[in-house]
Every structure is written in C-alpha cells, then in structure tokens.
Amino acid sequence: MPRFTAYVDKNARMGRDGAGARERKRHGRHYTPTALAEFLAGRVAAWVPAPGSGLRVLDPACGGGELLFAIRAALSERLPEVPVELVGYDLDPEGLAVARDRAARAGVVVDWRQADFLAECATLPAASFHVVIANPPYVRTQQLGGEAAQALRGQFGLRGRFDLTHPFVAAVPRLLVPGGMFGLLCANRFLTTKAGANLRAVLLGELVPVELYDLGDTRLFEAAVLPAVTIAVRGRVRERCRYVSVYQESPAGPARDTDEERGVDQAGSAREIVTPEGVTPDLPRPAVEPAVDNRWQPDEHAGGSDAATRPVGGLRPVPGAGDRLPGGRAESDGPKTSADPGLDDGEDVPDRGPFVEGADLFEVLGAGADATIRWQGRRFAVTVGELAIPPGSASVGWRMARVGHDDWLDAVSARMWRTFGDLARIRVGIKTNADRVFIAEHWGDPDTEPELLCDLITHHDLRPWRVEGSRRARVLYPYDLDHPRRIPVDLARYPRTAAYLEQHREVLSARGYLTEAGRKWFEHWVPQRPHMWRTPKVVFPDISDRPRFALDRSGAVVNGDCYWISLSELDADLPAEELACLMMGIANSALGVRFYDAVCGNRLYSGRRRWITQYVSRLPLPDPAGAPGVAIVGLVRELVQEPELAPAAQPELDDLVNRAFAL
Numbered sequence: 001m002p003r004f005t006a007y008v009d010k011n012a013r014m015g016r017d018g019a020g021a022r023e024r025k026r027h028g029r030h031y032t033p034t035a036l037a038e039f040l041a042g043r044v045a046a047w048v049p050a051p052g053s054g055l056r057v058l059d060p061a062c063g064g065g066e067l068l069f070a071i072r073a074a075l076s077e078r079l080p081e082v083p084v085e086l087v088g089y090d091l092d093p094e095g096l097a098v099a100r101d102r103a104a105r106a107g108v109v110v111d112w113r114q115a116d117f118l119a120e121c122a123t124l125p126a127a128s129f130h131v132v133i134a135n136p137p138y139v140r141t142q143q144l145g146g147e148a149a150q151a152l153r154g155q156f157g158l159r160g161r162f163d164l165t166h167p168f169v170a171a172v173p174r175l176l177v178p179g180g181m182f183g184l185l186c187a188n189r190f191l192t193t194k195a196g197a198n199l200r201a202v203l204l205g206e207l208v209p210v211e212l213y214d215l216g217d218t219r220l221f222e223a224a225v226l227p228a229v230t231i232a233v234r235g236r237v238r239e240r241c242r243y244v245s246v247y248q249e250s251p252a253g254p255a256r257d258t259d260e261e262r263g264v265d266q267a268g269s270a271r272e273i274v275t276p277e278g279v280t281p282d283l284p285r286p287a288v289e290p291a292v293d294n295r296w297q298p299d300e301h302a303g304g305s306d307a308a309t310r311p312v313g314g315l316r317p318v319p320g321a322g323d324r325l326p327g328g329r330a331e332s333d334g335p336k337t338s339a340d341p342g343l344d345d346g347e348d349v350p351d352r353g354p355f356v357e358g359a360d361l362f363e364v365l366g367a368g369a370d371a372t373i374r375w376q377g378r379r380f381a382v383t384v385g386e387l388a389i390p391p392g393s394a395s396v397g398w399r400m401a402r403v404g405h406d407d408w409l410d411a412v413s414a415r416m417w418r419t420f421g422d423l424a425r426i427r428v429g430i431k432t433n434a435d436r437v438f439i440a441e442h443w444g445d446p447d448t449e450p451e452l453l454c455d456l457i458t459h460h461d462l463r464p465w466r467v468e469g470s471r472r473a474r475v476l477y478p479y480d481l482d483h484p485r486r487i488p489v490d491l492a493r494y495p496r497t498a499a500y501l502e503q504h505r506e507v508l509s510a511r512g513y514l515t516e517a518g519r520k521w522f523e524h525w526v527p528q529r530p531h532m533w534r535t536p537k538v539v540f541p542d543i544s545d546r547p548r549f550a551l552d553r554s555g556a557v558v559n560g561d562c563y564w565i566s567l568s569e570l571d572a573d574l575p576a577e578e579l580a581c582l583m584m585g586i587a588n589s590a591l592g593v594r595f596y597d598a599v600c601g602n603r604l605y606s607g608r609r610r611w612i613t614q615y616v617s618r619l620p621l622p623d624p625a626g627a628p629g630v631a632i633v634g635l636v637r638e639l640v641q642e643p644e645l646a647p648a649a650q651p652e653l654d655d656l657v658n659r660a661f662a663l
Helices: 020-026 034-047 068-079 094-105 117-123 146-156 165-170 195-205 303-310 361-365 407-412 493-502 506-509 514-518 577-587 590-600 629-641 643-660
Strands: 055-059 083-089 109-116 129-134 176-187 207-214 226-232 242-248 371-375 379-387 399-401 453-457 473-476 535-543 550-552 561-567
Touching: 034 068, 034 207, 034 226, 034 361, 055 506, 068 083, 068 094, 068 176, 068 361, 083 094, 083 629, 094 109, 094 242, 109 506, 117 146, 117 493, 165 176, 165 195, 165 473, 195 361, 195 590, 207 371, 242 361, 242 399, 361 371, 361 379, 399 407, 407 590, 493 506, 535 577, 550 577, 577 590, 577 629, 577 643, 629 643
Parallel strands: 055 083, 055 129, 083 109, 129 176, 207 242
Antiparallel strands: 176 226, 207 226, 242 379, 371 379, 379 399, 453 473, 535 550, 535 561
C-alpha cells in the first residue's frame, strides 16, 4: 500500500517562521486554533446520543491533539457519566510528541498511533467508532504525485481533481456506527467547486449533513484558508441541515483593483490560481422544500430533544421564540441604520441581521438568527438559512436557502430567457506557466520580433464596461494568429525570438508536462484560440469584489487572471454585440451580484468573488426582445462609449434589470 499522507501537524503552538510556513503549506499543515476546535467539538457533542456503554472517538490526522482534547471536554460536559476512548493517527513524530506531552500533563489517556491512516483505514473494524472528528491535511493531487493520486482514486472511488481531504472523508462512513457523528473542518471550496464533487458525494451518500458553517474570510487560520465546519450523521434519513455563513462586509464604492485582490506576493508575481479550461454546463438552480424560516428549529434526532436544546460550550443551538442574540439585543429589534456603532458613514445597509454590539463570533454562530458583528476589528454579516441540495446530485454546488431569497430566485427564474452558459463559451485567459519569460511591461530591443508581442489584458486593466487604453504588459505569443488551430510559429523565421527563448531554455524545458503532451518546449501551457483574439470579446477578472465586465475591441490577448467570451461564438439569432451588451448589463448590475451570491456563493477574503466559468455560466438573461431588455442594451452601448457616465447611470441600469425580470 503506498504511503499517502504528507506529514501533518495542526498544533497551534508550534513554530511559525517563514520556512516553517512554507513547509506547512507543502504538507497541508493548517493548524486548528483552540477556539475553533472547541466550537467544532461542541457542535459534534450536541448531536451525540447517550450510548448504552462507552464512546470511541477517532481523529485520523490528529497533529498535536487539539481536536481530541476539545471533543473529550465537550463530551464530558454533555455526557459526564460516559467513558470516552480516544484514538489519534498522525505521521508527524513531532506533533505526536507534543500531543503525548499534553495528554500526560492533563492525565488524559489517548491511543496515539504514528501511522498513515489512509494506508491503514481498510484494516480497522467497521462500525468501530461513535465519533470521528478531523481537520485533514489540505494537499492537492499535484503534490502527491501521479502514482499516489491514482491509488487513492482506486481505493476510495474518487474522480477528477481532488485534495487529500476527500479520501480522509471517504474513509469515515465505514468506521462509524449507525447514527455515529462526524465533525469535519476543511477548506470551504468543496461547497461550490467542481473539484468538491467527491466530498459532496460522500456527504450525500452514507453521511447526512445536519449543520454546516461556512466561516468565510474570518481568518481563523494563519494560512490563506477559508474554513468550513460540517456536522454529519451516518445512516439517517435526510433531514434539514442548518447552514450559517460568515463573511466580512465590503464597503460600498467603486470596484477595487488591488494586488491583494489577485493574491500577489511581495515580489510582485501573481500566485497561480488553477482554473479549468472550457465551459461548465449550466446547472439548474437547486430547490429546497419546504421553504425555510431564517430562525433555526431542527427536528428531533437520535439524541432526543435534550441533545438538541442542551447548551454545549456556551452555545444554544435552538433559540426559543423569545431568545435574544448575544450582546443583549433582541432579534425583533430589527436592522440598525448607519448610526450603528462601527458602521462607516454612508455604507449601504443591505438585507442583513441586527448589529450585535460586543458579541463573540462563536456565540453568534450558535444563535438562531442573522446578525452583524464587529469581531477582531472587522464587521461581519452572519447569515442563517438551510442547506439546499438537489436530490441525489453531488455535481451541483451547494447553496443556502432562505425565506424571501428563494422567492426572489423563483421570480428571476420564471422570467429567465437563457443563461450565460446557454449562449456563450466562457474561457480562461492564457496560462504561460513561465510568466517571467513571456510577460513584461518593458521589452528591450532587440529581444524579440515585434510582431510576436501582443498587448495583454490583465485584471489591472479592467473596469466596468471598458478596458483601460494604456495597458501595462505585453506578452510574447509564439503562435500563428490567423490559424484556427493552435499552431506555434517557426522559430527559424524569428531569429531574435529564437535567441531570446534559447536564453531561457532551461526554465522553459523544466515544464516537462508540456513536451510530454507533444507540445514544443517554447509554447504556452494554455494559449487558447489565437485566431479569436482579433474579434470583439467580453472580458472580466477572475477575482474582484464587484463585477467588472468590459467590452474589448483592441485585439489584445487575455491573461489567465481574467476570463473572456468571444462575440464570434455567441449562439443566438440576434446580433452578437447586442447580446454582449445585455450580458454586461446583467453581470454589472445589482441583480447580477445578488444572484451570484445566492446561487454561486464562492466568496474570498474581504468580499471578493471568483468570476469563473462554472459561476458566470449560471447568470440569468432576460428576454432581449422585451422593452426592458432593449433599453438595457441601449444604455450599455452608451456606457461602453462613455464609461465615465457609469456611476450616475447605475441606478437606471439596476431599475431596468429589475423590470426585465418583473421584480
């Protein structure tokens, strides 16, 4: 059996130097802060029914033991008379040494096992644990190597791209007793991305999620990990799942263009964000029945009513009708205005819960209603709803269902003519995988023949409606721009380019995957369609806090930090530019943002959103022949010509879009 698991240590007190940070990232070590471990453990313990005898608890990647100590404390409070047996696996001897020392000093008995859980899990008896609690290592298949990744696919039935979290979760159902509880802490990417389908499939199969917390950009980890907590039970009839999300409020104002938005390091080079090439088919909007109230009232479960209502760790999972949010303000007090403490003057007050002064994040998560809090110097919106899952489907990303919001989505769907994905092929920009060689702001003379240098549109150049006239970068693009296929140029015809590339042959040849795929050593990894650059296109950044969909007629190449739609590929019996204007009008509107947040929901730090194929393809379009649709096209044409009018015209656009969907 291959040794799958990278060394993992999640003890919050271990080294934090720069080299250590790089090692933690490479090995998937994202430490569990104590407060978060206690919250996860408390939520798991709240669902554990009183057993006939003792409880067995497993952490398959225990690191320094933070989760095991937390679940022991929570179970001791919840079921003080029940003996608890703890088992912890990890490969890291240093982490286990810390765990053993902590256990010895606390007088806690734990069966510590320095072993590869994924290699040994098949040998463990079925139904041998009542609780599994885990923060598995976050390591992508690219870091595991092809042989290990293929072995994991075969052993755990995984498909496509995945990270090491997925096989850890796939191993859990067999080990749990019927009605056993699983508490998972992992990156929230699995909720909405295509790569998360493996994990969603497990949670829709033998496990049933009962609570879900998307902790968004709370920055509970030192690493750039947006965490989620999932509480699931094995072998139960599917029931309602409480869904709570926490995201920092982003201030009103124009769309921002910052290095932080793209994840640029101190050297100024963008960290690669791997995105699939091509189109994700449009997926139907998940529905949930019955419609839910925004106050959480779960049904009784195996733990009985006491398990549902008993406070654990200071939390009250089922507030009564008269309960007050932490901080002393009642839900019935209603939303506050711009006079709220800590609310910036002039900031929009959208649909959100009341401001709760002095509240702790974890206390608010356990309450039963929406809230707005100031925590660690930032304002967060805490939103409570219910998990909406299309029956039997793991391919569709999960979203939150809420009273009022679902009615609004139904109204949009009823007037939807097409989706973006119905009409357009949405592509990511080029990916050279050697940007320092191919992309520069200032090309020397005679570095390369000028006919092979193309203007490059990056996220820096995009504003709503327009592409900045003076672009910062050009790209060496060694392809025939007239050919419909990706044909690299003959370097013999371009001696200066050949000499320049030869200087960088070692760097370029290191991309062995390129030549292994039958490509030339000097090509881009993803060059896209060279002959399409000269045709008009809609371009938008991969990551931005607000939509920045713009029309480009310059013939520039689009960088991999953006996506684009060629007007030559729009599939409808209408003029392509009219459709492009309609698409930009919807995407850049308030309705477009609200639809994205309700259906796609992939948020990053500080309110930034990912505008990638699988999300943008789901945006709705109204009937272009209707009077509001015609008016939207006319207004967008004006904004493309005179983008400085955009701020004043935004209310008119939003009104037209609402009218187009009869809202």
